Each structure stands twice: as structure tokens, then as C-alpha cells.
Amino acid sequence: MIPSAFEYLRPETLEEAIRLLQENSEEAVLLAGGHSLIPILKARLAQPGILIDISRIPGLKGIGREDQALLIGGMTTHHEIESDPEVNEVCPLLAETASLIGDVQVRNRGTIGGSLSHADPAADYPATLIALDAEFVVTGPDGARSYRAENFFEGPFDTAMEENEILTSIIVPAPQGKIGGAYCKAAQQASGFAVCGVAVTVMLSDNGQIEFASIGITGVSASPYRASGVESALTGQAPTAETIEAAADRATEDIEPIEDLYGSAEFRGHLARVWTKRALEQAVKMAGS
Amino acid sequence: MEVSLSINGEVRSFDVEPRTLLVHLLRDHAKLTGTHVACETSICGACTVLLDGQAVKSCTVLAVQADGCEVTTIEGFAEDGKLHPIQEQFWEKHGLQCGFCTPGMILTAYQLLERNPDPSEAEIRRGIDGNICRCTGYQHIVDAIQAAAVELGKK
Numbered sequence: 001m002i003p004s005a006f007e008y009l010r011p012e013t014l015e016e017a018i019r020l021l022q023e024n025s026e027e028a029v030l031l032a033g034g035h036s037l038i039p040i041l042k043a044r045l046a047q048p049g050i051l052i053d054i055s056r057i058p059g060l061k062g063i064g065r066e067d068q069a070l071l072i073g074g075m076t077t078h079h080e081i082e083s084d085p086e087v088n089e090v091c092p093l094l095a096e097t098a099s100l101i102g103d104v105q106v107r108n109r110g111t112i113g114g115s116l117s118h119a120d121p122a123a124d125y126p127a128t129l130i131a132l133d134a135e136f137v138v139t140g141p142d143g144a145r146s147y148r149a150e151n152f153f154e155g156p157f158d159t160a161m162e163e164n165e166i167l168t169s170i171i172v173p174a175p176q177g178k179i180g181g182a183y184c185k186a187a188q189q190a191s192g193f194a195v196c197g198v199a200v201t202v203m204l205s206d207n208g209q210i211e212f213a214s215i216g217i218t219g220v221s222a223s224p225y226r227a228s229g230v231e232s233a234l235t236g237q238a239p240t241a242e243t244i245e246a247a248a249d250r251a252t253e254d255i256e257p258i259e260d261l262y263g264s265a266e267f268r269g270h271l272a273r274v275w276t277k278r279a280l281e282q283a284v285k286m287a288g289s
Numbered sequence: 290m291e292v293s294l295s296i297n298g299e300v301r302s303f304d305v306e307p308r309t310l311l312v313h314l315l316r317d318h319a320k321l322t323g324t325h326v327a328c329e330t331s332i333c334g335a336c337t338v339l340l341d342g343q344a345v346k347s348c349t350v351l352a353v354q355a356d357g358c359e360v361t362t363i364e365g366f367a368e369d370g371k372l373h374p375i376q377e378q379f380w381e382k383h384g385l386q387c388g389f390c391t392p393g394m395i396l397t398a399y400q401l402l403e404r405n406p407d408p409s410e411a412e413i414r415r416g417i418d419g420n421i422c423r424c425t426g427y428q429h430i431v432d433a434i435q436a437a438a439v440e441l442g443k444k
Contacts, residue, residue, distance in 0.1 A: 001329045001348075008290065008307035008353050031354075038349050039331050041308075051307070053354065079343070083404075103419025104400060105334060108343040109350065190332060 003041035032114030070172040074113020093181030097128040122193040126224035130216025131199035140165035153223040178204040180287030184279040194219035196271035200279040221255040229253035248277035297365025312347035323363040334420030337393035344400035363392035374440040384433030386424035
């Protein structure tokens with residue numbers, strides 16, 4: 001399986017990459033780690049005339065810390081995220097999510113920016129980054145701006161990014177306190193993609209009540225989403241089994257579960273409720289410990 | 290397009306189309322056919338090589354992306370004619386039947402043991418889940434990797 005012919009460009013700066021995008025916006029696509037794009041090119045689902053490889057641009061790769069947040073370059077690989085000591089310490093939920101993506105070869109090459117820009121509705125990161133209330137910084141001809149994770153995804157393989165913009169970094173807040181997080185997924189057996197993936201962050205107050213709960217769900221709907229109904233059912237409540245179960249029952253409020261060969265809409269809705277309950281139980285346990 | 294890379298320690302240059310996959314550069318241009326092609330869809334892991342020390346599926350890497358990098362294939366894995374301990378243990382523990390998945394399996398096992406020298410059985414199974422053995426000889430493969438971990442631990 002060989003892609004159709006294309007021209008390959010490897011800019012050395014972000015400015016050059018954006019200029020190349022502008023000059024070739026009709027036929028150019030960005031290449032990061034290539035683990036979403038190259039399979040598409042090989043299957044000839046896309047036949048772009050130009051590939052702009054941004055994976056070697058200095059400054060787009062790596063993990064830093066800024067006050068109470070992690071700053072992750074778009075070209076950082078899943079393996080770098082899962083194995084980074086700071087991510088594991090400050091935000092173990094994100095490290096765990098990265099470790100559950102695909103297999104080791106995929107995690108060695110695939111990048112967080114590439115994955116998010118590709119916007120596969122069954123990808124893992126979106127659930128977790130919605131639950132963590134992350135921000136995605138994109139840079140284009142007019143400079144940089146940012147999106148909240150939950151506003152970034154607009155449909156299968158579609159994002160709010162404008163033409164000629166590049167997802168350059170991800171800002172992940174890391175609040176302090178009695179915080180717990182969990183990512184639970186029912187995976188497609190061959191690829192590891194989520195048939196249903198639920199990410200949860202909860203914070204408990206000193207008296208043991210749920211101060212806030214933040215829930216992102218992937219794989220279930222045409223786009224990953226925030227389960228607002230579940231969140232509001234939990235805020236200010238004591239995290240009893242009954243409260244968690246009743247809240248989890250609201251996991252598919254306001255969305256239409258999708259249907260494909262991995263599961264019917266009814267099955268996906270069921271998975272979303274069950275995995276939301278499990279993820280909440282895990283996160284609450286972690287927050288209380 | 291000119292691509293220059295180190296293959297098993299030897300720097301070589303090739304003139305390839307940008308769409309050439311690394312696995313085809315290795316097999317068709319460098320004539321190193323130990324790296325196998327099977328599913329061609331990033332699933333099976335038969336084409337696994339080390340790229341700058343990291344296990345990758347060479348059917349999902351463009352040759353131009355490997356420009357300036359170091360590639361290790363199964364041909365470069367034995368040193369001075371002596372099998373690597375992982376290769377030896379695949380032999381000892383019958384970690385192969387038809388052998389088609391073996392080069393990829395061994396290089397992935399290398400990555401696993403480099404990052405986790407003393408893996409549990411579950412960690413081994415998770416570590417090699419990007420490599421498919423269609424003979425389904427997984428138990429012997431896991432045994433071989435466990436034995437290799439012990440051998441490497443003695444060094």
C-alpha cells in the first residue's frame with residue numbers, strides 16, 4: 001500500500017510552516033507523527049499534493065510547567081507524555097490516558113497535537129482533556145489563540161481550527177487539593193480505540209463532599225463531549241454509591257450515541273453509563289485517599 | 290529526494306520518492322529483507338524496527354521522516370556474529386513457529402526490556418500487543434522474553 005505521490009516539505013520554524021500552509025492551502029496537509037495521516041494516505045482516503053512535516057520544528061515538542069499548569073508542545077509523543085515524571089506527578093490521569101493509546105510503536109511516534117487535530121471521534125485524549133479543562137493553543141497567520149477542549153471538536157475529524165492554523169501547545173491546569181482522576185474505556189480489540197471512553201476529575205471538599213466533578217466522554221457521540229448533567233448531579237453532594245449511580249445515568253443526556261460495527265447506539269449508551277459510574281468510583285476513591 | 294540515514298551503524302544515502310515508506314527503503318533499496326511486510330495497516334508489527342532507539346512500525350513511517358536518523362533492523366541486532374540474548378532465548382524457548390513475526394517481535398521485546406528490565410507477564414503481554422503472531426505462539430514468546438529478561442539481568 002503506497003500513498004499517491006506528494007511533495008514533502010520540512011520547515012524549520014513555525015513561521016515558515018504557517019507561510020507554507022498559506023501558500024499551499026488548497027493541497028497541503030500537516031504531517032506530525034504520521035500515525036493518523038500515513039494510514040489514510042496509504043488507503044488513499046486522502047491524496048494531498050504536499051505534506052508539510054512540522055515534527056522537527058524546535059519549540060513544538062516537550063513538556064514544561066507554568067505555575068499550576070502543564071504546558072505540552074503539540075509535537076510531544078504519547079510515549080513522552082506517559083513516561084514524563086512531571087506529568088505522572090502533577091497529572092497522572094493524562095499519563096494514564098496516554099499509556100492506553102494503541103501500542104508501544106504507535107505511542108513512540110504519534111503526537112498529542114496530531115491526534116487532537118485529526119479529531120477521531122474514538123480517540124482517547126479528548127475525554128481526558130475535557131475532564132481536565134485543558135486549553136488548546138493554535139497559531140496561525142494572525143498569531144495565537146486558544147480553545148477550551150470542549151469547544152474544539154466539531155464533528156468526526158473536524159475541529160474549530162481555521163485554515164492555516166497549527167495546534168502548537170496544550171495547557172493542562174493542575175489544581176491542588178483532594179483531587180482524583182480516572183479514565184476508563186471499552187476499547188476496540190484490534191486498534192485500542194475507544195468504543196466508549198470516560199474521563200473523570202473530581203475534587204472533594206474538606207468535609208468529603210464533591211466540590212466539583214468534570215467528565216469528558218469519547219467514542220460515544222460524533223464528537224467527544226462534556227457530560228454536564230452528570231456533573232451537576234454530583235456538585236455539592238456526598239459521593240455515595242446511590243448519588244454516583246444516579247449521576248452516571250445522565251451520561252448520554254443531550255447527545256445521540258453513534259452506531260457502527262463496534263456497537264449499536266443502545267449499547268454505546270449503556271457503556272457510557274456503566275463506565276461513567278466506574279470512572280467516578282475510581283476517581284472518588286483516589287481523591288479520598 | 291535524497292535521504293541519508295544510518296542503518297545498523299552504516300551511514301547510507303538513497304534517492305527515493307517522498308512517498309516511499311521506510312520499510313520499502315529497507316527492503317527494496319537497502320536490500321535488508323529481515324524486516325517483514327504483512328498487514329501494511331499499522332496493526333501487525335511485522336515491520337517493526339528501531340528508529341533512534343525507539344520501536345516503530347516502518348510501514349507507517351516515510352523514509353524521508355527517517356532522514357538523519359539511526360535505524361536498527363534485525364540484521365544489525367546480533368553483535369560480532371553472536372546472537373543477542375533476546376534472540377538466543379527466542380531460540381531456546383521456541384519463541385517462533387513460522388518465524389514471520391519474529392524480527393518485529395524481537396525488536397519490540399528489546400524496547401520493552403530496555404524500558405522495563407523486569408516485566409511481569411501482564412506487562413510483557415501489554416508490551417508486545419502491537420505485534421501479532423498468526424501462529425498464535427504467544428505463550429512461548431512470553432516465555433522467551435521472560436527468560437531474556439533474566440539473562441540480560443545477569444549482565
